[in-house]
Amino acid sequence: MASSRSSRSPKLGRAGAQRLLWRAGTGPGKGDLRHFGSMTVDGAVDQLLHPKKKRLTGPAPSGAFLVGGNFAPADEWGHLHLLMLDRMVRSTDPLGERMTLVLHDWFGVSQSGSDVQHMPAHIALLRNGWRGSFRKLLKRITVDPSMLMFLGGTSNRMGAPNENYARELMELFTLGADRGAYSESDVRELARCLTGWRNDWGQNAGAYNFRFDPAFHDAGKKELFKGRSWKVSGRLGWEDAVDAVVDHPMHATFVAEKLWSYFIPTPPSPPTVQELARTYRRSGEHLLPVVRAILRHRRLHDGDSMVIPPAVWAAGLLKARGRGIDTEAWTWRLADAGQMLGQPPSVAGWDDEAWLSTSAYSARWGIAIQAAGVAPLKAADYDGMRETPSEAIDRAIAFWGNPEIAPPHRKALSRVAAHKWPGHGPLDKYGSEAAFNATRQNTLRQVLVAAPDFQVC
Amino acid sequence: MSHQHCHDYARSHAMAGAGLPQIEPGMPVPAGTGLTRRSMLLRTLGLGVAVYGGGALAGAQRLEAAINDALGQHRVVVSVFVDGGWDNLSLLAPFGLEADLARLRPNLTTSIDRAKAVPLDLDPRLSWHPAAAGLRALYDDPAMGVAIAPAIGYDDANYSHFTSRHFWETGTTEVNGRTGWMGRYLDRVGSPDVPIQGITVGGSLSPSLATGKVPVSAIWKVDGYDYWIPGAWGPNADAGNGALRHLAAKKSGDRWLDQARLTTGAAFGLLDSVRATKPVPASGAAYPTIQSQFVTGLRDTARLLSTRVNGSALPIRCVGLRAHGGYDTHSAQEPSFSENLKITADGIRAFWQDLAARGEDDRVVMVVWSEFGRRPAENGSAGCDHGAAGTAFVIGRQIKQGLIGEFPGLQAAGSTGSGLMQDGNLRATSDFRGLYAALLEQWLGTGADGIIPDAAKFARPGLI
Structure with a gap:
């Protein structure tokens, strides 16, 4: 038993x-x-879902790029990205940071296309909102200044609708494209429901004073999902629009499949989708119990590997090295690797496939060097010290915080470590065993984290 | 008859990869003769008359292609994706349709300086946007050919950026396709170990290049592409590099692990190609000076195409680039539309100047496309929403100037010959899959069947 x-x-x-x-x-x-x-799996998942304390630990950010010792995400280019990366490195709520990233991908708001001063509040909304009701979160996101600007919400007005948000609300945020969930007419009708939001512009203030103005709202009758059993009609407003898409019978399965895709690389079986959708509805449209079920699912633990997103990978390397954010090089290094936080490439978020291209690999190579964060070893570091191949491998693994290394990956390290100093003579390129050992260790450190097997988990 | 003979000769020697007897690898271009290496080769073989005298004879073209393949000088397609759905009715503004414009675009059209908008001679109803002057200059250049598709798309337009772009990238209107149309071409003719054969320069891999079998690559820029390890050199560094290449060649059956390994292998394979390139002197091409991944990509693409390693070109076949800027202009279309269009158009023109100066322009064809056009009726926020048919260009020295399909006009749906569909969007008069099929058949010399699904269904424009 x-x-x-x-x-x-x-x-x-x-x-x-x-x-x-x-x-x-x-x-x-x-x-x-x-x-x-x-x-146990369940115990570990519950601890991630409900961390005892949420705080930041570990090395505080440092460097001349800080403004008065802090990030200035509303003013300084790249600081939002660095701030988010810092929290990923230091938070005692790592799932919370990961879910922030998931929702940042889900809603895809970029600082280019909105107004950077509002972006910290947008990210905080995602971070603070994901453990609650998705319906409530979606309503707040719908009228969040960053989103209102990003998808034209405040340029959508009576008699002159702008369909941008209406379309993405259904296609990317709640129902999904190509599932027969809505028609082009629904896009147009939904846009009418969402009319009425405005903001002002100031020379120095940028976009401000976001508000609903009934004079700009199309108060006429709208018909959503005409001819379907879940049709809604009447003098619908923006909250009715959000309710209509959340109440849509295809919404829960959309959430189930989308959320699953962030954690498990192969699609869920139809019964699993139904079960996750029921969990979502039973909880009153909360993501948390769905996340719990996905994280406990055996496909996560026994199934295929997944690509580690570049920003997560960089944060993890810094954690392994016990380092904080001490250079703003993390902006361009992660942009090159394909993941500038605060700036997803489109409203559909990041394209995971782009995280494994030769250009992204070359950026990861640089990230590994940057994360190591110490000068390479020199001959003097090995003076009078012997090191067997397996000691050399263990030392490199310890340098990166003792990760688990699977056999093929370890074998690659062994191929490097197996080289021996040929002794003084014409075959020696190094001048001493100490210099040989130092370059061997430098090589092992890089090969360990740059190996393809360390880009996935 | 002699053409047939020549073709057989080329096939038996060049296509079998046996090399070409009169030209040794590394043989320099004869100084002062004004001959390119390739024309030198043709003359050495005694075939100059056969090829050039033969004009458009298919046999001669095949011969030329075979010889170029043997030299690594493949015919190249450069695909330029214009992200967001560019406003086709500003790009080629229908100023000849005054009444329609007054009805559909009372405000948006006024943002274009009409005095500087030059009518298109092939269809004077349309005028070039002033910011597209770079494209117009190529069109006006007698040495160049520009084919314009003024209403290209597909039936049952999809108004999602992502779905419609996916269709164009994959060359089919199937939503589940994984490989790109150029990727399937590379799977047919490419090599299992030269990732540079399909490349994106200045960004992440273009989905059009996604292959099922052979490796492809992406690179931010040529300079600085290296896998250097701080504090490591000599046999240790070589062992590190070798261990990664060795691990990269293993298969696990785990999809993403295998993808990571393939990518690592491709990264090192690309390094082998890129190491061979040397900085090339400036050609005088007037690239825009702004910091732009697109401009970097164009400049470095020209450099890669003109690189010779022991006399052979790098085996590049397909290039995927993304135009400068975003074109999803739901609101405040100007000034961003003009600014981005100008850099894109000027960059493209400079690229062709660069290729011409380096003698590479006759083996390249460029296709410039966007996922859809925009809604003919403007919206209330000084922009326009997603539309259906859009505008594409095919550019090259070998391209026949002309229209691909006609501009259908802007008459509302219901009237005879109406250019607009029931939902107010522009009706497509050509299909992007027909364009791809034509590029495959007429330029790349391979059948479209097996690359473009249902290829037989689509009319091919005459491109060459």
Whole structure:
């Protein structure tokens, strides 16, 4: 009996914890593999869902790029990205940071196309809202200044609708394209429901005074989802519009599939989709119980690997090295790797496939060098010190916080470590065994994290 | 008869990869003769008359293609994606349709300086936007050919950026396609170990290049592309590089792990190609001076195309680039539309100047496209919403100037010959899949079947 129980709730183990923390967090920090590895899947998931304390620990940001010792996300270019990365490195709520990133991808608002001064509030809205009702969150996002600007909400007015938000609200945020959930006429009608929001512009203030103005609202009758059993009509306003898409029978399955796709790379089976959709509806449209079910699903733990998003990968390397944000090079390095936070490439968010191109790989190579954060070893560091190949490998693994390394990956390290100093003579390119060992260790450090097997988990 | 003979000769020697007897690898261009290496080759083989005298004879073209393949000088397609759905009715503004414009675009049209908008001779109802002067200059250049599709799209237009772009990238209106249309071409003719054969320069990989079998690549810029390890050199660094290449070649059966390994292998394979390039002197081409990934991509593409390694060109076949800026102009279309269009158009013109100066312009064709056109009726926020048919250009020295399909006019739906559909969007008069099929068949010399689904259904424009 005991064994059947333990097979239902097995211990995660270090490798299982490593996967869970890369998928549902920002990579393992110091001691995390031991801590989570000794827990069951359910226990570990619950701890991620409900962290005891939410605070920032570890090295505070430093460097001349800070403004009075702080990030200035509303004023300084790139600081929003650095601020988000800093929280990913230091927060004791790593799932919260990961869900912030998930929703940032889901809603796809970019600082280019809105107004950077409102972006910190937009990100905070996602971070603070995901554990609550999706319907409420969606209403707040619909009238959030960043979104109102990004998708033309405040240029959508009576008699002159702008369809931008209406279309993406259904296509990307709640119902999905090409599922037969809505028609072009619904896009136009929904845009009419959403009319009436305005803002002012000031030379120095930028966009401000976001408000609903009934004089700009199309108060006429609208018909949504005409001819379907879930049709809605009447003098609908913006909140009715959000309710209509959330109440749409295809919304819950959309949420189930979309949320799943952030954590598990292969699509869920139709019964799993239905079950997750029911969980979502039963909870009154909360994401949290759906996330719980996905994180506990065996496909996450036993199935195929997933690409680690570049920003998560960088944050995880910094955690492994016990480093904080001490350079603004993290902006361009992550932009090159394909993930500038605060600036998704389109309203559809990031394209995961682009995270594995040769250009992104070359950027990850640079990220590994930047994250190492120390000068390369020199001969003097190895003076009078012997090192066997396996000691050299262990040392490189320890340098990166003792991650679990699967056999093919370890074998690649062995191919490097197996080289021996040929001794003084014409074959020696290094001048001493110490210099040889130093360059071998430098090579191992880079190969360990630049290996393809370390880009996925 | 002699053409047939020549073709057979080329096939037996050049296409079998046996090399070409009279030209040794690394042989320099004969100084002072004014001959390019390729024309030198043709003359050496005694075939100059056969090829150039033969004009448009298919046999001669095939011969030329075979010889170029043997030299690595493939025919190249450069695809330029204009992101967001550019406003086709500003790009080629229908000033000849005054009444329609007054009805549909009472405000938006006034943002264009009509005095500077030059009518298109092939259809004077349409006028070039002043910011598209770079494209117009190519059109006016007698050495160049520009084919214009003024209303290109597909039936049952999809108004989603992402779905419609996906259709264009994959060359089909299937939503589940994974490989790009150029990727499937590369899968047919490409090589298992030269990732540079399909490349995006200045950004992440263009989805049109996504392959099922052979490797492709992306690069931010040519300079600085390296896999250097701080504090490592000599046999240790070589071992590190070798260990990664070795690991990259392994298969696990885990899709994304294998994808990561393939990418790592491609990254090092690309390094082998890029290491061979040397900075080339400026050609005098007037690229826009603004910081732009598109401009970097154009400039570096020209550099890669003109690189010779031991006399052979890099085996580039397809290039995917993204035009400068975003064109999803739902509101406040100006000034961003003009600014972005100008950099895109000027960049494209400079690219062709650059290619001409380097003698590479006769083996390149460029297709410039956007996922859709915009709604003919403006909206209330000084912009316009998503539309249906849009505008595409095919540009090249070898391209026949002309229209691909006609501009259907702006008459409201219901009237005879109405250019607008029931929903007020522009009706397509050509299909993008027919354009791709024509590029494959007439330029790349391969059948469209198996690359473009249902290829037989689409009319081909005559491009060459």
